[in-house]
Amino acid sequence: MDVRLQTSMVFHLDKCIGCHTCSIACKNVWTDREGAEYMWWNNVETKPGTGYPTAWEDQTKYKGGWESNGEKPGLKMGSKSSRLLNIFHNPDLPKLDDYYEPWTYEYENLFDAPEGADQPTARPVSMITGEYMEIEAGPNWDDDLSGSPVYAANDPNLDALTEEQREELFDIERLVFFYLPRICNHCLNPSCVASCPSGAIYKRGEDGVVLINQDKCRAWRMCVTACPYKKTFYNWSTGKSEKCILCFPRLETGQAPACFHSCVGRIRYLGGLLYDADKLVDSVNVPDGHLVDAHRDILLDPHDPEVRKGAMKNGIDERTLEAVERSPVYKFVKEWGLALPLHPEFRTLPMLFYVPPMLPVMANTEDGVYDTANDELFSPIEKSRLPLEFMASLFSAGNIDHVSLALKKQYAVRLFKRLETVGDIDAETVRVALEECGMDEAEAEAIYRLTSLPTMDERVVIPPSHREEALQMLNDDMWDEKGKAGLGSRNLPVRGS
Amino acid sequence: MFMPITKNSYFKSAGLVAFAVALLIGILAAAGFGQDPGRKVFETKCFSCHNIGGGNKQGPDLKGVTDRRSEEWLKEFIRTPTAMSRKDQDAASLFKDFAPEIMPDQSLTDEEMDSLLKTIKTLSDSGEMFTPEGAKLARPIRRSDVREGWRLFTGQKEFENGGVACSTCHGIGSFGSYGGGTLGPDLTATNIKYRDPELILILQEPNFPTMTEMFRDHKLTEEEIVQVFAYLKHSKEVSPNAAIAATTDSGAVEPRFLITGFVFTVLALVGLNFVWRKRHGNVRGDIVERSKI
Numbered sequence: 001m002d003v004r005l006q007t008s009m010v011f012h013l014d015k016c017i018g019c020h021t022c023s024i025a026c027k028n029v030w031t032d033r034e035g036a037e038y039m040w041w042n043n044v045e046t047k048p049g050t051g052y053p054t055a056w057e058d059q060t061k062y063k064g065g066w067e068s069n070g071e072k073p074g075l076k077m078g079s080k081s082s083r084l085l086n087i088f089h090n091p092d093l094p095k096l097d098d099y100y101e102p103w104t105y106e107y108e109n110l111f112d113a114p115e116g117a118d119q120p121t122a123r124p125v126s127m128i129t130g131e132y133m134e135i136e137a138g139p140n141w142d143d144d145l146s147g148s149p150v151y152a153a154n155d156p157n158l159d160a161l162t163e164e165q166r167e168e169l170f171d172i173e174r175l176v177f178f179y180l181p182r183i184c185n186h187c188l189n190p191s192c193v194a195s196c197p198s199g200a201i202y203k204r205g206e207d208g209v210v211l212i213n214q215d216k217c218r219a220w221r222m223c224v225t226a227c228p229y230k231k232t233f234y235n236w237s238t239g240k241s242e243k244c245i246l247c248f249p250r251l252e253t254g255q256a257p258a259c260f261h262s263c264v265g266r267i268r269y270l271g272g273l274l275y276d277a278d279k280l281v282d283s284v285n286v287p288d289g290h291l292v293d294a295h296r297d298i299l300l301d302p303h304d305p306e307v308r309k310g311a312m313k314n315g316i317d318e319r320t321l322e323a324v325e326r327s328p329v330y331k332f333v334k335e336w337g338l339a340l341p342l343h344p345e346f347r348t349l350p351m352l353f354y355v356p357p358m359l360p361v362m363a364n365t366e367d368g369v370y371d372t373a374n375d376e377l378f379s380p381i382e383k384s385r386l387p388l389e390f391m392a393s394l395f396s397a398g399n400i401d402h403v404s405l406a407l408k409k410q411y412a413v414r415l416f417k418r419l420e421t422v423g424d425i426d427a428e429t430v431r432v433a434l435e436e437c438g439m440d441e442a443e444a445e446a447i448y449r450l451t452s453l454p455t456m457d458e459r460v461v462i463p464p465s466h467r468e469e470a471l472q473m474l475n476d477d478m479w480d481e482k483g484k485a486g487l488g489s490r491n492l493p494v495r496g497s
Numbered sequence: 498m499f500m501p502i503t504k505n506s507y508f509k510s511a512g513l514v515a516f517a518v519a520l521l522i523g524i525l526a527a528a529g530f531g532q533d534p535g536r537k538v539f540e541t542k543c544f545s546c547h548n549i550g551g552g553n554k555q556g557p558d559l560k561g562v563t564d565r566r567s568e569e570w571l572k573e574f575i576r577t578p579t580a581m582s583r584k585d586q587d588a589a590s591l592f593k594d595f596a597p598e599i600m601p602d603q604s605l606t607d608e609e610m611d612s613l614l615k616t617i618k619t620l621s622d623s624g625e626m627f628t629p630e631g632a633k634l635a636r637p638i639r640r641s642d643v644r645e646g647w648r649l650f651t652g653q654k655e656f657e658n659g660g661v662a663c664s665t666c667h668g669i670g671s672f673g674s675y676g677g678g679t680l681g682p683d684l685t686a687t688n689i690k691y692r693d694p695e696l697i698l699i700l701q702e703p704n705f706p707t708m709t710e711m712f713r714d715h716k717l718t719e720e721e722i723v724q725v726f727a728y729l730k731h732s733k734e735v736s737p738n739a740a741i742a743a744t745t746d747s748g749a750v751e752p753r754f755l756i757t758g759f760v761f762t763v764l765a766l767v768g769l770n771f772v773w774r775k776r777h778g779n780v781r782g783d784i785v786e787r788s789k790i
Contacts, residue, residue: 016573054781061780095779151787 002277003300003310004132005320005463006208007246008351009260010269010332010339011181012451014410016356018179020044020140022259022268026183029247029258035237037102037127040139041244042259044181046392048155048169049142051180053098056230057156057425063092065346073284073347075191077225087197091408092225100137102127128236140180143179152177157364160393169386176385178357180394181267183259184231184244185350186210188275188298189284192243195226200241208351209246209467214493217241220339228346239495252467256460266454271327272320272463273351274300274307284347288397291344298349299334302327306493315469323463328450329353336447340395344449356395356406359385378414381407408437409447416444538609540703541628545695546600549617550626551583555598555690557591563618572610575603597743601705631701632694635719638727646728649721660715663725666707672681680707685739688730689705700725705744 013434026042059065059076067072077083077092092342105122113120126133142151151172158166169176186203190210193201200216201223203209212223212232217240223232224241232243247257255261260268275298300307302324311321324330332339332353339353361379381404382388388400388407396402412433419430434444450458504602546555562571566587574588578600592599605613620627638748648654651670652662663669663684668677670685677683688696698704700722703712717725733739763768 048780050784054779054784058780091776095777097779098781136785150785153788154784 001300001306001310003307003314003316004208004277005206005311005316005324006186006273006351007251007270007276007463007465008273008329008333008353009183010184010329010353010355012267012269012332012339012354012355013178013180015265015267015451016044016125016149016179016181016357017265018044018046019264021262021264022181023139025258025262026244032240033237035235035236036233036242038096038099038139039233039235039242041138041231041233041242042181042183042455044143044179045140046143046152046177047180048158048386049153050154050156051095051142051182052139053230054137054151055098055154055156056094056228059228059346061092062094062228062230063225064230065226065348066189068285068347070285073189073281073489074224075195075226076228077195077222080423083195083222084199087220087222090221090225093221094224094230096128097137098203100139100141101133103133103135105408106132116483150354157187157390157393160389160398161387165387165389166440176359178359178386180342180354181259182229182231182342184210184246184350184361185229185348185352186244186246188280188349188351189347191226191228191346191348192223192232196220196223201232204248204470206467206470207248207251207463209248209251210243211245211248212241212243214238214240214242215491218495219495220368228343228348229350235493237473238493240493252465253460254462254464256456256462260460266459269328269332269450269454269459271329271461272302272324273327273333274302274311274316274324280349284349288345289399291397292340292395292399292402293439294395295344295349296337301334302330317464317469318467320463323461326461328454328459328461328462336409336443337402338409338447340402340406342395343397344395345397354395355410356391356403358407358410361385378411381411405437408433409439412437412439413444413447413451416441417448419469512696513746517522533612533616534609535612535614535619536627536630538613539616539627540631541698542603542605542612542704544627544629544632545699545704546598548627549620550624554617554695556595556600557579559621561621561622564616568614569714571614573671575605575613591695599744601744603704604706604709609660629698632697634697634723634726636723638723638730642724642727644732646724646726650728655720658719660712660716660717669729669732670739681705682744683739684729684742685732685736686741688707688733690741693726693730695720696729697726743763 002419005408016109022042023040023044028278030041031039040052043052051057056062056064065076067076075083078086103124103126106125107122108121109461120457123132124135125131126223143288155168159171161169179450186209188208189203190203197220198216198218200213200218202211202213204211207280219234220238220242221234221241224230224234225244227243232241234241246254247259250257250261256270260270279298284291284296302308302321308321312318321365329339332355341350341353344350347441358378358381360381384407388403389398391403391407392398392400412430415425415430415433419425419427434441539547543559548554548560549560550558550560552558566574570585570587574585578588578592579602582599583589584780645654649656650663651672656662664672664677666678666680668679668683668685670683679688691699699715702716703709
């Protein structure tokens with residue numbers, strides 16, 4: 001057993017209201033720079049939709065992630081030799097138009113325009129060329145177009161649906177969508193790290209944050225292709241690639257990352273997970289349907305004395321383990337089985353998990369009469385407005401059992417609390433619902449508390465990363481590092497060096 | 498009084514005699530060239546293709562040429578024969594008579610030119626035939642020289658003074674499947690084209706524009722001349738059917754080659770453009786395009 005620590009995340013999609021506050025918080029802190037205008041380390045997508053960059057989930061086009069032939073996983077973008085052949089012209093990169101051309105508006109014109117017959121306008125100006133432009137796409141374009149048939153209908157996950165289901169989905173008045181906020185998954189088996197010819201990308205030993213060394217990056221852009229989530233971005237100004245750093249300077253000083261801190265819906269949970277690195281390769285060498293189980297299998301119980309012993313042996317501090325024991329992520333992912341990885345079939349073992357959203361039918365229109373009355377409090381999840389197949393395509397590589405269980409548990413918790421607070425449901429119905437997903441009342445209560453009433457300290461339990469210990473390995477003079485935190489390299493990134 | 502010759506004085510006088518002889522030889526030698534520097538110029542620059550009074554070789558016999566042509570004509574022709582053949586009738590007919598051979602441009606200083614013309618006139622007037630003085634090998638050819646010459650020719654062994662290997666610019670029959678360079682003519686039949694003294698002179702002091710420049714500061718040593726000469730003589734024996742390759746104007750451009758090259762380049766670019774026609778496409782553009790009614 002090789003016990004290691006990963007700072008991991010859960011996004012509770014049932015609580016996401018799609019306000020994009022997280023994206024703005026991230027933009028203001030990290031990517032409000034020349035060359036980074038088009039980057040959204042955190043973005044919120046509308047599902048069904050093509051996302052950002054357009055149709056990023058379609059790996060037949062972008063060649064991201066891993067492929068497994070049952071023996072050894074290999075990068076989908078090709079073998080080492082084929083990558084070397086394409087090193088000066090990587091053919092599978094998203095174009096700027098697949099992201100979008102960043103723009104601002106000519107606001108000065110509103111004040112400085114000479115007097116004329118018309119109102120002055122603020123025309124859009126490209127942030128790259130500085131010239132007037134027509135806006136054709138944006139980082140959340142499908143949201144702006146409210147699930148338009150152009151973007152929503154091209155969601156790659158709709159392939160999992162039957163023709164009939166797809167038609168129903170796009171029926172007028174049946175249109176349905178939910179939000180999917182995405183940041184870097186800080187994967188356990190990161191394909192971006194594996195693809196980098198310069199060795200510039202690495203996964204931090206102490207907390208598993210995946211980072212790009214700006215001094216070493218040589219702009220080959222292999223990581224941009226290799227990352228199936230398209231969460232590494234190329235900065236055209238500095239000539240280096242960049243990605244979400246999980247606000248590690250904030251984590252090291254005990255603060256939640258900016259997107260977590262600012263989340264209005266409080267959907268974001270952060271905590272440590274222990275995993276067994278020895279089982280890592282085997283866990284991605286299983287058929288698609290078993291990937292979620294294999295992923296959960298490598299996560300270790302921090303209460304297990306054996307695990308604790310292994311953790312101590314690998315230099316994980318006692319105080320860190322205490323924080324890991326309180327990890328909300330461990331509860332959501334392992335104990336309750338509520339949270340699922342996004343697209344596990346990419347085989348990167350993403351460490352950001354999602355609680356799938358419930359999309360119950362709340363009303364019917366019949367003969368032009370809008371009827372909110374329903375026989376049941378909530379429609380059963382089998383009748384959810386988005387078919388389970390769609391959710392399974394997103395969160396469990398096609399295995400419907402996992403999404404079904406996660407949704408049924410949420411459904412049961414609602415009934416359980418309804419009985420307690422309002423009392424207008426039959427106790428037997430609640431018992432059946434709880435039993436169906438193998439849940440007792442204590443667990444239902446715990447899920448309810450962590451979903452609805454968690455404090456900041458319960459949602460974000462940062463395992464102390466003990467940077468001082470990592471630094472000690474690099475620098476003998478500990479006093480020199482005293483009181484320091486944050487970005488190690490203070491050199492400006494320079495193209496070509 | 499009788500003075501016996503001591504051992505010491507004997508050596509002294511012997512040394513004196515030796516010194517006197519050396520001095521005399523030196524003076525004579527200096528005088529020999531000093532008297533007529535034009536002979537030296539003719540020998541190194543002209544003799545491989547021209548005679549004075551010995552009949553036509555690669556080029557015409559120059560006996561009496563100073564009477565046939567004006568001095569200005571001669572000077573211009575010697576320096577830029579090819580250019581002149583394009584505008585001057587006489588020069589053109591000369592080129593025609595000796596085609597496909599051309600005369601390479603010769604870079605001579607004014608003094609060299611004057612002395613050369615003077616020598617041609619003197620020899621023509623006196624009816625004396627020009628015989629070269631220096632066109633001799635340092636030693637007789639040995640069997641092993643052919644192999645050594647081949648090594649020098651192909652560049653397997655470097656020239657002592659840093660000269661470029663012959664095969665850089667010249668091909669030769671026995672060189673191998675890839676052949677040598679094509680800047681200069683093929684040298685397989687070169688010992689038929691030039692007689693021995695002429696060939697030796699070329700090796701000693703190359704008088705073709707390209708070679709003159711390249712070997713100005715990198716002359717072949719006496720030993721190397723013997724070896725390369727031996728190899729060049731031998732190569733005709735290996736490939737007896739080789740034709741004599743003419744000295745041609747290296748500045749001439751064959752238009753057909755250029756045109757063919759241009760056409761193929763354009764075809765290749767058009768082909769690549771077709772094969773990679775989707776390289777500027779993007780995912781979003783395709784989706785939007787497909788959704789248009």
